[in-house]
Structure formats: C-alpha cells, structure tokens
Amino acid sequence: MSNNLQDKIExxxxxxxxxxxxxxxxxxxxxxxxxxxxxxxNVDPVVGYIHSGIEKMTESxxxxxxxxxxxxxxxxxxxxxxxxxxxxxxxxxxxxxxxRVKVIRTLMAELQRLASHQLWWCVMGMDMGALTTFFxxxxxxxxxxxxxxxxxxxxxTLNYSTPGGVMFDLHPNFQKRVKEFTKYFRKVLPExxxxxxxxxxxxxxxxxxxxxxxxxxxxxxxxxxxGRASGFACDVRKHNPYSAYDRVQxxxxxxxxxxxxxxxxxxxxxxxESLNIIDQLIDxxxxxxxxxxxxxxIKLPEGEFYQxxxxxxxxLGVYILSDGKKNPxxxxxxxxxxxxxxxxxxxxxxxxxxxxxxxxxxxxxxIPDIDR
Amino acid sequence: MSQDELISxxxxxxxxxxxxxxxxxxxxxxxxxxLHQFCKKLKEEKDxxxxxxxxxxxxxxxxxxxxxxxxxxxxxxxxxxxKSNTANRTEPTLPSVCDIWPTALWHERESHDLLGLVYENxxxxxRLFLEDGWGFPLRKDYSDPTRIVER
Amino acid sequence: MAFDIYDFTTLTSSIHQSLSESLPPLAVEMIEWTLVGLSxxxxxxxxxxxxxxxxxxxxxLFQQRLGPMRVGKWGLLQTIADFVKLLMKExxxxxxxxxxxxxxxxxxxxxxxxxxxxxxxxAKGLQALDFDIGVFYVSAISSLGVIGILLAGWASNNKYSxxxxxxxxxxxxxxxxxxxxxxxxxxxxxxxxxxxxIVDAQASGWFIFRGxxxxxxxxxxxxxxxxxxxxxxxxxxxxxESELTAGFHTEYSGIKFAFFFLxxxxxxxxxxxxxxxxxxxxxxxxxxxxxxxxxxVMDFIPPIFxxxxxxxxxxxxxxxxxxxFPRLRVDQILTLxxxxxxxxNLFNILLMTLIVLMGWHF
Numbered sequence: 001m002s003n004n005l006q007d008k009i010e011x012x013x014x015x016x017x018x019x020x021x022x023x024x025x026x027x028x029x030x031x032x033x034x035x036x037x038x039x040x041x042n043v044d045p046v047v048g049y050i051h052s053g054i055e056k057m058t059e060s061x062x063x064x065x066x067x068x069x070x071x072x073x074x075x076x077x078x079x080x081x082x083x084x085x086x087x088x089x090x091x092x093x094x095x096x097x098x099x100r101v102k103v104i105r106t107l108m109a110e111l112q113r114l115a116s117h118q119l120w121w122c123v124m125g126m127d128m129g130a131l132t133t134f135f136x137x138x139x140x141x142x143x144x145x146x147x148x149x150x151x152x153x154x155x156x157t158l159n160y161s162t163p164g165g166v167m168f169d170l171h172p173n174f175q176k177r178v179k180e181f182t183k184y185f186r187k188v189l190p191e192x193x194x195x196x197x198x199x200x201x202x203x204x205x206x207x208x209x210x211x212x213x214x215x216x217x218x219x220x221x222x223x224x225x226x227g228r229a230s231g232f233a234c235d236v237r238k239h240n241p242y243s244a245y246d247r248v249q250x251x252x253x254x255x256x257x258x259x260x261x262x263x264x265x266x267x268x269x270x271x272x273e274s275l276n277i278i279d280q281l282i283d284x285x286x287x288x289x290x291x292x293x294x295x296x297x298i299k300l301p302e303g304e305f306y307q308x309x310x311x312x313x314x315x316l317g318v319y320i321l322s323d324g325k326k327n328p329x330x331x332x333x334x335x336x337x338x339x340x341x342x343x344x345x346x347x348x349x350x351x352x353x354x355x356x357x358x359x360x361x362x363x364x365x366x367i368p369d370i371d372r
Numbered sequence: 373m374s375q376d377e378l379i380s381x382x383x384x385x386x387x388x389x390x391x392x393x394x395x396x397x398x399x400x401x402x403x404x405x406x407l408h409q410f411c412k413k414l415k416e417e418k419d420x421x422x423x424x425x426x427x428x429x430x431x432x433x434x435x436x437x438x439x440x441x442x443x444x445x446x447x448x449x450x451x452x453x454x455k456s457n458t459a460n461r462t463e464p465t466l467p468s469v470c471d472i473w474p475t476a477l478w479h480e481r482e483s484h485d486l487l488g489l490v491y492e493n494x495x496x497x498x499r500l501f502l503e504d505g506w507g508f509p510l511r512k513d514y515s516d517p518t519r520i521v522e523r
Numbered sequence: 524m525a526f527d528i529y530d531f532t533t534l535t536s537s538i539h540q541s542l543s544e545s546l547p548p549l550a551v552e553m554i555e556w557t558l559v560g561l562s563x564x565x566x567x568x569x570x571x572x573x574x575x576x577x578x579x580x581x582x583x584l585f586q587q588r589l590g591p592m593r594v595g596k597w598g599l600l601q602t603i604a605d606f607v608k609l610l611m612k613e614x615x616x617x618x619x620x621x622x623x624x625x626x627x628x629x630x631x632x633x634x635x636x637x638x639x640x641x642x643x644x645x646a647k648g649l650q651a652l653d654f655d656i657g658v659f660y661v662s663a664i665s666s667l668g669v670i671g672i673l674l675a676g677w678a679s680n681n682k683y684s685x686x687x688x689x690x691x692x693x694x695x696x697x698x699x700x701x702x703x704x705x706x707x708x709x710x711x712x713x714x715x716x717x718x719x720x721i722v723d724a725q726a727s728g729w730f731i732f733r734g735x736x737x738x739x740x741x742x743x744x745x746x747x748x749x750x751x752x753x754x755x756x757x758x759x760x761x762x763x764e765s766e767l768t769a770g771f772h773t774e775y776s777g778i779k780f781a782f783f784f785l786x787x788x789x790x791x792x793x794x795x796x797x798x799x800x801x802x803x804x805x806x807x808x809x810x811x812x813x814x815x816x817x818x819x820v821m822d823f824i825p826p827i828f829x830x831x832x833x834x835x836x837x838x839x840x841x842x843x844x845x846x847x848f849p850r851l852r853v854d855q856i857l858t859l860x861x862x863x864x865x866x867x868n869l870f871n872i873l874l875m876t877l878i879v880l881m882g883w884h885f
Contacts, residue, residue, distance in 0.1 A: 016682045023768060038686070038853055048501030055486070056509050092395075129756055129850025135586035195847075201757055202849045218424050218446055221475035232446065234424075239449055303395045306442060306453075308426070317427045317442065330510075334427035334442070342478045353686070354852045357766050371501055 013041075016353075020049045024127045024357045027367030031344075031356075038352045043345045051371040058331040063089050063298045064163055066331065071157035073335060074369035076116040077311035079108045082161040087242055088307035088318045089163040092300045098288035099244075101165045103281050106244040107178070108151070108160060110274045114185070115144040116312035117267050117274075120364045124264065125196050127361040128205060133196055140188055143181050147174065163298055165291035178282050182275050189271060197268065206261040210347035210359040213258060220346065221339040224314025226363055229266040230258030236310040248280045260355075263362035299326050313337050313364050337369040373419070373450050381420070382452070385413055397442075399453045407456045408467040414443065414454070415472050421445045422452065425473035430483035432511045433457070437464040437489055458489070468494035486510040529825055532648030559651045563637060567789055572602045574788040577835075578842055585846040609784075612777035617680050620774070624678035629775065629782035631671030636789040639664045643796045644718055646806045646827040657718035658706050661797060662699075665752070668790065669695040672754075672761065672771050675783070679774040687770025690853050691761030694751060697860040698758075701748035704868040705741040708875045709801045712738065712884070722805035729804035733885045737875040742802045744864055744871070746840065749794035751856070753787060756845035760853055795837035799830065803837075806830040 014037075019030035028049035034041040054073060058066045063085075070081035083105050090097060122137025145155040150171045152160040160167050196202050212222065217230040227234045235252040237245040253269045255262045300322035307318045314336025321330040340363050348356050373381065378398045382391045389410060390401040402410050414422040422443040429440040441454040458464040468491035470477040478500070480491040485500040488508035499506070507514050538558075542551045576591070576599065583590030591598030616625060642657050642664075644650040654660050669692055676688020712734050713721045724730075731738050751758040762770040772783045799805060806826035810818045851859070878884055 014682065016686075024766065035686075038690075051501040053509060125849065129759065130848060131582075131756075132586050132846050135588060139587060196849070199849060201851055201855075204855055205849065205852055219474045221425060221473070234446070304440070304453075306396060306427075315426065319427060319429050319440065319442070321431060330429070330431045332427065332429040334429075338478070338482075339475055342475070352852055352854065354760075354766050354850070 018356075024360065025367075026123065026361075026365055029341075029365060029367050029370070033353070033356065035353065038354075040348050040351055040353055040356055043348055043356065045341055045344065047341070047367075047370050049371070050368050052368070054372045055331055055333065058328060060327060062326050063300065063328070066328070067161065067163075068159055070333070071159050072368060073333060073372055074311055074313060074316070074337065074366045075156055076119060076366055077112055077313065077316075078156060078158045079105075079112040079160060080309050080311040080316060082159060083109060083243070084307050084309035084311075084316050084318045086161040086163050087309065088305050088320055089298065089300065091307060092303070092305040092320065092322065093163070093298070095164050095292055095294070097165055097292050098290070099286040100288035101290055101292070102244040103285050104166055104170060104290065105161060106248070107278060107281050107285075108148075108158070109243070110277045111144050111147060111178070112158070113312045114271055114274050114278075115141050115148075117271050118144075120267060120312075120361075121192060121196070124361045127357045128196075128202060130196060130199075130202070133192075136188075136192065136195065140185060143177075143184070147177050147181065150174070150177070162291065164294040165289065169290045170285070175282055175285070178278060182278055182282070186275060189268075189275075192268065197265070203261065205354075205358060206264060206362075207259060209260040209355055210351065210362075211257070211259045212343065212347060216343070216346065217258070220343040222314070222343050223339065224310070224312070224336050224364075225253065225266040225270055226263050226340055227314065228253055229255045229262040231256050234315060236308045236315050240308055242307075242309065244281065245277075248277050250277050260358055260362050267364075297326050299324060300328070311336055313366065313369070314340060333372055335369045335372060337364075337366050338372075341365060341370055373448055375450075378450060378452065385417070386410055394453060397451050397453045399455060402454060402456050404456050404458060404466050407454075408469060408472075411441070411454065411469045411472050414452075419448075421447050423447075423473075425469070425475055425479075426451075428476055428479035428483060430487040430489045430510070432461070432487055434512070435461065437461055437487065439466055439483065439489065441469070463490075464488065465490045465492055467492050470494050530647045535648055559641075563640060563651070567637065567640065567785070570792060571785040571788045572606060574791065574838065575605070575784075576602045577838070578788075581839065581842045582846045585843070606781065609781040610778055614777045614779060615774070617774045620680045621678040624674045625774075626779070628671045628675035628678060629779040629786075631674065632668050632786040633782045633789075635664055635668045635671065636786050636793065638667075639793045640789065642718060643793065644722055644800065644805055645830055646825070649827070650719060653717065653719050655715075655717045658710060658716045658721070658797075658801075661718075661793070662703055662706055665790070665793060666695065666699045668786065671786075675775070676771040679771070681774050683767040683769070684771050684773050687761045687767045687773070691754060691771060693853070694754075694758065694760060694856055697857055698748045698751040701744055701860060701864045701868055702752060704865070704872060705745040705748065706797075706801065708737060708741040708868070708872050709734075711872065711875050711879055718800055718805075722800060722807060725804035725807045726810070728810060728885060729802065729807070731802040734875070734878070735884065737871050737878060738802065740867065740871050741875070742798070744868055745798055745802070746837070748860075748864065749798060750841050750844055751860075753790040753794055753841075755787070755791065755841060757848035757850050758856060759845070759850060760856060791838060791841060792834065795834045795841065796830075798837050799833040803833045804829075 014035040016033045016035055017030060018033055019025040020028040030046040032044040032046060054069045057069060067082050067085050070085050071078040073081055118137045118141040122134040125133025148158060149155050151174060152158055152167055212230045214231040217227045217232040223234040231254055233252060233254060238252045250273045253266050253273060255266055302322055302324040304321045309316045316336055317334030319332040320328050323329045344360060344363060347359050375398050379391050382400055386406060388403050388406040392399050414420055422445050424444045424446050426442040426444055431438040431440060437458045439456055443454060444451045456466055458466060466489060468480055470480060477494060477496060480494050481496055481500045483489050484491060484497050485502055486508060487510045542554060580590045591601035594601040594604050616622060639661050641651040642661050672691045673688050676684040709730060710716055712730060713724050715721060731742055754761045772780055775783060806829050808821035808824060808829050810821060
C-alpha cells in the first residue's frame, strides 16, 4: 500500500539558483544547486556574468597596456597579476631588472597577499555567520591599503609594475610604515585565531568537511593554499622562484588534512610566512634604478613565452604568443580561481547547503578572475 | 630530468612526435590522431609522470588551430609544452584529454567557447562564458561591428 | 488618583474604581481592555524601536565602529526614520504566491507576540493577565509563532523561503521542548504556575541562587533554547543571510517585513522577560539574607527598573552571542538539542525534584 502511494507521488528535483545576486557567492557567480531537502546533490557553476574579454582586448593593445587590464582580473592580487605580465615581457626581451626592483616587487606582492588573505578571512567568518570578523579583517587591511596608496597612488588596482621595473620609486615612509604594520599585525593575528579558529562551532562546522585528496588536487589543478592544504606542493615561489624569492627563507605551508579547516589554517599560516618574508626584506632594500631602460615601443621577439607566478589564490600563468609586432598575437591567462572553482562539485556532493557556503569560501573565489 | 634528457626521452616515446627546444621549455609537436595516446604515456610513464596540466590554450593560426598544453610533473618538477594542430580551421577538432587530467574538461570548454575548437569525447561542450549563438571572439576573423576591436 | 512607583496596584485599582462609579460593569471591562491593549501596542512599538537601536549600537561596539550616528543625537532617531521608511515602502506580493496565507503570516507572528506579552509582569501590579497557569500559557502561545513562519515560507513561492521555513519549523519545535522542560524544572521548584506567585516567591532570594545547581543548569539551557527559539544567531538558520539570502521573509517588504522584524525583537524581549521572571526574581530587588542595610538600598530602586535592568542584561547577553559566534548547521542544531540539551534537562528535572523533596535548597 505504502509502496503504491510512493509510486503515485510525483517528486521533482529541487533546483535552487544561488546567484548571480547572492550574498555568499561574492560577485556574479551563479550556482545551479540540485537539492534533496538540505542535501546538495549536484552543483553546476554558471559563469560568464562578468566576462570582459581581456584576452581579446590584449590582442589590440601594446604590451605595457596589457598590464592595466590584469588588475581587473583578480583584483585582490592585483600586484601579482601585474608582476606576472611584466616578468613575462622582461623574460622575452631578456631584460635584467635591478635588485631593487626585485625586492620591491616581492615586498609588494607579499603585502598584497596579506591584504587578500585578510579579506578572505573576514568574508569567511561572515559566510559562516560570524559577522564581527568582517570588521576586524577590514580594519587591518586598511593599513596595507594605505601603504599602497602612499607608494603608487592606488589602493586596489595597483598597476605598479611596468616592463622593466616599477612605476615609481618607493615612498620615503615605506619602510617605516611597513615595519609598523608588521609589528602591529603580528600582535593582532592571534586575535583572529581567538575569534574564529578556536571557536567550537567553527571547528564543528569545518573539520572534516569537504576533504580533497592530494591526487584530486593535482588532477583538478587546484593550486594555492587550497591545493597546499591537501599536500600538493604547488608553491611557485618555492619551486620556480622569481623576483627575490630565491634570496629569502620561508616555508611552503603543506598540510595533509585537505578539509575545509585545513584550507582555512593553511591561509592563516601563510599570513605568518608572508610576514616573515617582509621582515627579511624590509631592512635590506638594495639601492639601484627602479626602472630599467626600455625601448619606447616594446616589441617581443617571435615565439611563445610563459610565466608562472604565485598569486594569493594559486598559480597564475601568463602565456604570450608573439609574432614580432607591437601587440601580442595571443595572450592567455591561466587563472588560479578558474581551475579551483570546478573542484567545488567534487567537494560538496552529499553535504548540506550550509556546507556549500563554507567550502566555497575556503576556495576563495574571485569571480572576475574566473571570467576574465 | 634535465631538458636535454627530456628531449631524448620524449623522442623515444613515440615516432609521431617532433621534439624541439622552445624559448623556455621543451616543446613537443604531436598530430591530433596521436595526441591522446601520447598524453596518456606522458602521464603514465614512471620517469616522466606529467600529472599536472597547468594550462590549456587554444590559438587561432592563419591556416589551422592549435591547442597548447603546459604540463608539469609534481614529482620531478620538469615542465614541457605539448602542441597539437588541427587539420583545418573549418572543422577544428582535437581529441579531449579530460580523462587523463580532469581539469582539462573546463579548460577545453573555455577554449571551445572562445575559439570554437571541438574536443572529441569531452562530455561537457556547452558554451561557458558566452551565450549560445555568439560567435567565437578569439578567432582572428571574428568581427563585432558594435565594438570594434582591431589589431 | 494615587500613583506609587513601587506598587502599581494602587494606580490600577484607582482607575478601576473611578470608572466603576459612573459606568456599568461591561463598559468598564471594555474600556479597561482597550486601555491595556493600547498601552501594549505603544509599548511593543516603542520597545521594538529601542531594541533595534540597541542591537545596532551593541553590534557596533563589538565590531569597533560607532553604529548609527547621523539621525538625531547619537543616531537616536535612526530607527524611527527606518520605521517610517518601511511604512512608506511598496508592498510586493510575488507572482503565484498564495495571497491569503502570504498576507496572513506576518499578522499571526505579530499577534502571537502580543498575546504572550500580556502575561509578563513588568512590576508589582503591572500585569495584564495573571492566570494560574501563566507559565504554561506563555510557553503555549510563543510556540504558535512558528505557524506564521511556516506559512510565510510556504506562501511566498520562493525556494529559499521554503528551506528557511522548514529549518525554522524543525528548530523551533525541537527547542520548544527544552524551553518547556526548563520551565517544568522551575515550576517544580516554585510549586506554582502562576507568574505573580513565582515572582512573589522570590522576595527572599532569586531562584537562580535559591535553587543553586539545577537552577543554574536550567538557566543556561533556557538561554540557549530561548536564543534558538527567537531565531537569533548563532541559531539564525531560518534567515541564514549567507545561505538563504533572508530565509522565510525573503519576499516580504514594507510593513509586512517590519512585522517580522518587530516580532523578532519582541520575542527576544519575551524570552528575556521569562528568564527574568523564572530565574532572576522578576521585578524583585536583589536581597541577601540578613544584610539589612544592603537590602534597604536595593528596595529603594523601583521594581520596574529592576525588571527592565535584568531584561536588558539578558538581551545584551543574547546579542553578544549573535555577534560573536558563527552559525550552526541544521543537523548540528538538532544534535545539540536532542543529544545534549534534552538528556541534561531530563536529568536536571530529577535533580530538582530530589532537591525540592529533600529540602536541600535555600
């Protein structure tokens, strides 16, 4: 009898469209979520709402102009994006930049990484329902943004690197303010742990949730802290050092748990490493030119060039195919978030809808970087 | 494995591959018919172990289309570039490598979306960023009269 | 008309007398009910506004910012401005929503809060309804609110709303159990269900001190379950901004949204008031055994200030939870209730019974 009744009742898949306007997709990402009650059956990300055609635009722009566009991809690691293109062009032209430029770029990149992780941390708390973290993170991020503003006039889209160097020399206050910041931030970081990391509810919700194995991380190309939490040694700074990373001592944060808490902890630990790198470099900024002599019109030799850079979210690859003209034939950005996003379905199948938000925020998605 | 060793090792792998030294990395040129088999070997041979597909790029050349694969081995840390050209531009098809490296599924989808390359055996060849019926903007003959982007 | 801030019975009885002199009993009854209703209405509206303002200030305090500062001195008029804005907003009804139920839901939620507030003793003699089953009445009435929430979620024709409403249903029905059992614990101790009787019994000492261990356990459980029952963080699953946008009231706008909003804060008040009545002595001042001087100083503070002071303290605690803790997941919320709070509660009832039977209390 009850079987008969069950046959008669028609059931329908419960599809919820999360986004493109949703508080926790952090931008215009749309997730088509198949639900069965609270359980997520399948997630199909729909992207392209902020596709700006950067790769197409670059084909009609001169090389130094391309750098301006890269800020707008992953706007939270703007400096690393700039640096990647600048390095790729320098590499193609065989230009040697001064040590000063290398150190400045490294310092800026690490500050940018800290700022990005701070924003990630506060948004992570907010996604989990702890709204107070948002203000703590932004309070500290503001100090870094002030340093950026003083250095290059911009707070978010830095646009600081140019082919052959950086746009301006450092501001005289730079060293002092960075030192103030690192001293302050070392004191505040434990506060972050007190507020969120040690919280019972937070641990209950994250430990063991959405585990990603090392093999899967490699197969899906998941890089950055997300991949390293699973044990995938993918830190470009360590394995293919660029700029001044070969002259500083730092640890590649590798964890084995690979769950949501592991990804969270990996980023927190990475903040300490970034502080270490800054401390090592801030007192030894070598003297030298901040801009190498470049030709008025930059033309890359024929051929293809690839540059890998570690942004706050993972590995950024810049592929430039040049036919010897003043603008490139084809540019491709291998953006970290694009690869990281697609592992979401793999991680979340069979979990609750609340976990979807938690897992998604540890992937640290920045939507323009997916769409480009 | 140093780059010279890589060149000799890769040349031995199959006959249908041209291995040369590019500006940065060792570059292998493979015919589409052998691409899948070659990639499988790259991943499975113990001393090569290219298990990490960094990037997959479609390029529109004047007479044909190309897909460029950047590969790295996470055990040995060596990198190579694999390239494969389609026969023509009218029906640009290449075998999919998404069963070897799952990440390729979406990279191929992106390439399909922007360049119109068709990857055989890729289960998900929907458009990614753009609407159905949009042209293929990264092709060189793409024209958009409302937003003029010319080289 | 005699007015005594320490005892409102003189005020109420003098009103009653002066009305009875010139009017028939039925008319007196009607006028008195209207008066009570009006004062309740004004109280709920005003106190709701004050609580919203307080919440924003408290949350600003935890988040190292100032909160509303622009409208009026220290932003005091901000909530009034917000309320006026909500009054003037367009009322949107979603397409293919169940119009009748959709419009009914906010009224159920707000009416229930009014009904519950009638039994709260604000001060001596200032209580609209003093049943002999007062505690049971409040508990029964406050669990009706979930019907409004379920209706809102169902009738909105929105998937987020439905998930939010179902979560809320599961959560409130579960936590109702904990609230009920803690109430039973305290009723065993008090020996009466009449709210005024419970308050009077605490003249010599608050129940949380007199009932020591089981009373403190019951108080903590009541705070947790009460927070859950008002759908506030860390139990705000029904709204769950980051998951379900706004949960059951996603589709509501204007004054209907304001009803839900107001009801949330009034429910917060009811939970805090019940905690005050049951554990912290209602409007009774703090007395310590035979410290006569101390007790006299405490007696000097009027009961109504005692009552609101205690209520505000508990409200502040509940706000503190909300702005500190991350949100729980739906299965964890049910685990907490059924696996931890319920057994502890049942054991606590036994403990309380034992203590009352043996006379091991103060």
